[in-house]
Amino acid sequence: MDxxxxxxxxxxxTQTAETAQEGIVPIDLFWNQITALGLMEALMFISFGxxxxxxxxxxxxxxxxxxxxxLGLLVGVWANKALIGGNVIWLAIIFIATxxxxxxxxxxxxxxxxxxxxxxxxxxxxWLAIGLPEQYIWAGGLVGLIAGGMISFIIFKAAVILxxxxxxxxxxxxxxxxxxxQYLGAAEKLESLVFNHKWFLxxxxxxxxxxxxxxxxxxxxxxxxxxx
Numbered sequence: 001m002d003x004x005x006x007x008x009x010x011x012x013x014t015q016t017a018e019t020a021q022e023g024i025v026p027i028d029l030f031w032n033q034i035t036a037l038g039l040m041e042a043l044m045f046i047s048f049g050x051x052x053x054x055x056x057x058x059x060x061x062x063x064x065x066x067x068x069x070x071l072g073l074l075v076g077v078w079a080n081k082a083l084i085g086g087n088v089i090w091l092a093i094i095f096i097a098t099x100x101x102x103x104x105x106x107x108x109x110x111x112x113x114x115x116x117x118x119x120x121x122x123x124x125x126x127w128l129a130i131g132l133p134e135q136y137i138w139a140g141g142l143v144g145l146i147a148g149g150m151i152s153f154i155i156f157k158a159a160v161i162l163x164x165x166x167x168x169x170x171x172x173x174x175x176x177x178x179x180x181x182q183y184l185g186a187a188e189k190l191e192s193l194v195f196n197h198k199w200f201l202x203x204x205x206x207x208x209x210x211x212x213x214x215x216x217x218x219x220x221x222x223x224x225x226x227x228x
Contacts, residue, residue: 024134024135024137025128025134025137027194027195027201028195030201031191031194031195033174034174034177034178034181035178035181035182037174037175037178037182039179039182039183041175041178042174042175042176042178042179042182043175043179044175045171045172045174045175045178046171046172046175046176046179048168048171049167049168049169049170049171049172049173049174049175049208050168050172051168052164052165052167052168052171052212053164053165053168053169053172053208053211053212053215053216054168054212054215054216054219055216055219056160056161056163056164056165056167056168056212056216057157057160057161057164057216057219057220057223059164060111060160060163060164061107063163063164063167064103064107064110064111064114065100065103065104067103067110067114068099068100068102068103068110069096069099069100069103071099072092072095072096072097072098072099072100073092073095073096075095075099076091076092076093076094076095076096077092079091079095080092108156111152111156111159111160111163112149112152112153112156112159113149113152114152114159114163115148115149115151115152115158115159115160115162115163116145116146116148116149116152116159117145117148117163118148118159118162118163118166118167119144119145119146119147119148119149119151119152119162120141120142120144120145120148121141121144121166122144122148122166122209123140123141123143123144123145123147124137124138124140124141124144125201125202125205125206126140126202127139127140127141128140128198128199128202129198129199129202129203130199131198131199148162157220160216161212161213161216161217161220162213164212164216165208165209165212165213165216166205166209168208168212169205169206169207169208169209169212170205172208173201173204173205173208177190177204
């Protein structure tokens with residue numbers, strides 16, 4: 001009887017551990033955000049993402065400022081909850097303005113950081129797509145983060161192309177999936193692909209990413225007076 005109890009407890013603990021390890025990547029959260037988009041929002045995502053894919057090298061300074069401002073918003077929301085404990089909008093506005101202002105003199109550092117983050121996102125997606133243990137996805141992301149950071153600091157143009165192409169690809173994919181889900185009758189098929197095939201989201205993200213990298217590289221080569 002004791003042996004049966006021990007085996008039952010071991011099986012229960014193993015099942016609990018496996019359940020805890022599942023869902024480390026919040027696919028359901030990503031999917032809920034995609035399916036919540038309206039038609040106009042999805043079309044805006046596609047339009048802005050296409051601009052980033054084709055001409056991110058032209059508007060990268062604006063994109064860096066926007067990213068810094070969003071980071072300031074997150075810091076402001078955290079500080080508001082941690083320090084004040086209320087709902088004070090001016091604190092978030094102060095952080096947004098401060099981070100956006102700092103992005104101008106720190107533009108090269110900002111681009112390099114975003115390039116490193118883009119590298120981490122790519123290797124994390126590759127780790128997930130090829131079916132490696134999800135609980136160690138941070139290891140795959142760390143490799144890309146280091147590699148992307150080194151490349152970004154050595155070849156600045158590569159960082160510009162990488163982070164703008166990845167951002168544009170993400171926007172286009174989110175917009176296209178939202179349109180297909182809500183207006184083209186592909187809801188069940190898409191949901192099955194997203195939740196049953198881990199390679200699907202990283203795979204569809206890579207396609208426009210590669211297109212953006214190739215096009216931006218060609219555009220930069222043909223631009224005579226483009227400087228960073």
